Amino acid sequence: MNQDILFSDIQAWDAVRQAVNFPAQQAGALITCWVSLEWLQVRSDKSLQDEADILAQFSAYRFDLEELAEEMIEDECFDDNGDVVIG
Template sequence: MNQDILFADLQTWDSERKAVCFPAQQAGALIRCWVSLAWLENQAGSPLADEAAILTAFAEYRFDLEEMAESLIEEEAFNATGEIEVG
């Protein structure tokens, strides 16, 4: 694990984007990382009906998501708005 990339224990559900945002920090820069509801539902194996269920699923897969986001940050695989999209 790269200690230059830190993840806060924060996550927010964005109902318009249908994704969970979880921030990372690298060299003082804040990087917004996203995971889609579709990815979380695929991992959970069932639909996630509300925000509480979505955030619970996110917590279950947090470690894996942070590792994937870290790899994408290291590869500089940012989207057009400078964010990381995992799954």
């Protein structure tokens, strides 16, 4: 794990975007990371309907998501907004 990239324990469901966002920080820069509802449903093999279930599944996969986000940050795989998007 790259210690230059830090993740906090903050996450939030965005119903409009249908994704959970979680922040990362690299060299003082804040990077918003996103994981889609679809990604969480495929990995968990569950239909997630409410925010509590979605965030619970996010928590269950948090370590894997942070690893994926870290790889994407290192490879500079950002979208047009400078965000990392998983799924």
